[in-house]
Amino acid sequence: MGNPDRGLLDWLDEASAERGLYYANHEDGWDFWSYRDLGRLVLTTAAALRADGVRPGDVVALVQRSSPGFVATFFGALAAGATPCSIAPPFAYQRADEYERHAAQLLETVRPAAVVCDDESLERIRKVAAEVGLGEPVVFDRLVTDAEPLERPLPLPKTALLQFTSGSSGFSRGVRISAEALRTNIGGMGVWLGCAPEYPAASWLPVHHDMGLVGFLLNVVVTGFDGWMLQPDDFIRSPLRYLRCLSDRRIVLTAMPNFGLSYILRRVRRADLEGLRFDALRAVIIGAERVDPRVLRDFHALLGPYGLDRGALVPAYGSAEATLAVTGLPPGEGWTTGHPGSADDGDAASLAGTAVVGCGRPLPDRTVTIVSEDGAELPDGQVGEIVVSGVSIADGYLGDAGSASGTSLGGQGLRTGDAGFLRDGQLFVIGRLGDGLKVSGKMVFAESLETLLHQRGVPERRVAVLLGVRDGTPTGAAVFAGVRPEWRRIAHEVLSAWLGDAELLSVEVPQGGIAVTSSGKPRRRVIWQALCAGAHGAQTRPLTAD
Template sequence: MSIPDRTLLEWLEEPSTERGLHFADVRDAWTFRSYAELAGLTLRTAEALRRRGVRRDDVVVIVQRSSPGFVAGLFGAMAAGATPCSIAPPFAFQRADDYDKHVSHLFATAAPALTVCDEDSLDHVAKITANLGLPAPVVFGELIDGVAPAPRPYPPAESALLQFTSGSSGFSRGVRISGAALRANVTAMRRWLDWSPELPGIAWLPVHHDMGLIGCLMNIITTGCDGWMMQPEDFIRSPLRYLRCISEQRVGLAAMPNFGLAYILRRVKPADLEGLRFDSLRSVILGAERIDPQVLEALEELLGPHGFDRRALLPAYGGAECTLAATGLPLGEGWTARAPESGAAGSPADARIVGCGRPLEGVGISVVDDDGAPLPDGAVGEILVSGTSLASGYVGDAGTASGTSIGAETLRTGDAGFLHDGQLFVVGRLGDGLKVHGRMVFAESLEARLHELGVPERRVAVLLGVRDGAPTGAVVLENARPGWKRAAHEVLSDALTDARLLAVDVPRGGLAVTSSGKPRRRVMWKALTEGTLPGTTGPLIAD
């Protein structure tokens, strides 16, 4: 079946009254909003924004949870000819001071003409905008009160979206996405997944994250299928509810990082799944972080007796500068894991790198050496991306810490990987590695090995570099349990041989992570070298 290329706002023209979005409520029930209702709300928002003085190419920041108001704010800003930018609400951060520091930078970079938020976020966001001298935020309900819908969308902005990188290497960077790039990426994903309106999707990822925003929400809406929308805390509270919805509603598409699958495995037991079926689930997009093959195997074991097909697991690779997706495993191929053939880290975990699929339509992938020369299959180098989905550029100070840069036609990702038979295998960040006896060791590989040995994700980070003139590996353990240091000593001493090994004990919440939970390794490394990393630092000795 041919999957058509649709504009981002085409769904507003003849919206369905039968299909739409189903939002999880506080009870074990769902609130339905048809696409016809959402279209009317979107055009009301577009007109309301124009009446508030928003003009073409202005930035409109949206600070809301996944909701009808968020949908209308996002697409309403586009329909007003403005550039929407989704920023996390305060609930996404454990500590208010972390939120203020992070979000103040985002607001300063975005410089919005208007900020639209929900009532729960208003007071907090108002303080931030006031400190920066930006216009005061407006609650969504007040924005559209008494406003009739615009008859049609206004001329589109040059940039269809302003989104931010994860900030794992420091401050998040603003990335401008053109309408052509966003349309090309959404269309490429739809064709990759063979996604049609008859195939329902489900999402729990936050809409301030590109995987939740573009990979889930935008794809669901522009495709015109039924979408079942949960908040992140809904999923955390009850992953079984998520699985029940997939079974009962015959959901075909889902997406999440590796930690989401691992969380399901921790919380859901085989007996909980009695009577459920997962044979409708044909695509589970996996991205945003390194994928653990043991988790994939365990998920197959849990859901397989209920009709789940392992070929539904679709690892993918991309990033904010790619709009979202650059590669994805084709339907029906089945995931594989392998080791690089040369230039690889010495960690046992490298034998289990999960492939992230093949380039999507309109995307080019290459792996090059330090001089930019293409490398043969199996050789580790820097991943370069080209094609129609690349971002237009950065907003404000692009910075250099991440190692990622957008050229005229090519994105230098700062990621290390290798190709095998046209499939991409991602090893880790180039700035998060250490050369040992001529071979690169990557922090992500060591962390993956620690997870295999029982150290939970999001409780450990490995930092690699040269400190005081000596090659150094440091393991940061959050609220360490017995046996964790023994596992860390085993893994690091084996992979790093003569390097100096350190352990940093931090309390709960002491591990520096991004809003999506990725470890901010280079931020922590910088603090370690400056002596400002919180916690207790000492030699890594097996406990």
């Protein structure tokens, strides 16, 4: 199943009146938009953008929540021959100043011909647009008022999507995704997951992030199956509402980062699940950040008695520069863990710090290799940089956003800046290459240590581990957001066990004070640079067991 040759706008010609998108409302119900109604709104939006001065090859920036208007603006831009670019709305950031800096950098990079927002975002984005010299943003509902739909879409633009990287290593970088790359990535995901119109799907993921946009929304709309759409804050307020949707609507496909599974485990009790069934689920795609095997085990232990098959937990790996999906575990196979090194290497586990979850094998027409610092291909089990080649690789970056991530696009393909290893064709992802420290000749990675802290009871999103050389001294720092005394002791035990004689620091900021990307990843290198510059002087102390 899955149609790898399906065009991005083919669904407009065969839009169903029975299938479509269901949006969660405030009354605990759902508002239905059929694909036929969405298709008409797409062509109306395309006409309105044309009337607003948007021309083929221009960029249209979307600053909107998940909504029918977002779908119409995204596909409407394509139907007008323009390039859509989704920018996080203000709700994704806790602090207004952080959001304004982020949005200003993105808008300055893409210089859109039009900025389409929702009412909620208008005031903030109007201020940012004025600061970077752009025209007045337009609210979607006003844009389409009195517009008549185009008879047919214009030819697709060469760049079908401007997609921003997460910015975990610095400023986000604009990535140019061609229409062919976007089409083949969506088609490849359909083949991997066995997508078909009769399989309903559900998501709470934000549509400004590549996992929520390409991995879910575009996949659902282009394939044409029913999609049940919640807002991220719907999920945060009530993960049980999301689980009831999975059960009541017999959902087959959903997706989330490791954090989402962990959040459900913290907020949902087994007694809350009485009467629910999860046996229809074929694929819970887990990506966007390192996957914790303990969380997978505990999640299955919670939902397994209510029908969730272990093989429905599907770890995957991808990146913005690869459009999205690179590798994925086939539904039903069942996830495994591994350690780097050969089978007789007793110290191999020290490279990763903890067991690493396999993220499956490459999707069709993609190749993954592991290379050393000098670019030589490494054999199975050896840790190096993950390099991706084949279809759906981005055409390049838009401008220079000053990323320190080490990710690059070139003749060798996509050098991801991620560390990992291969075992029998399956990819195991450890963490970012720049977020590691060599100890006794072997690398220890920040994400591995964070996983160990989470397993010892320090909640996700409340700690970030930083590793590097500070003033000539190997250093490990635990950055706590709203620290509790027992967390210091746990962090000291973990970091001292893995980092040898490195200097250990505790940086203590208020809850919500860890700088994160719009998708919630800690911006480790940004925090590290601030630490080295003395910006956290009063908040920094030696990390001890007391």
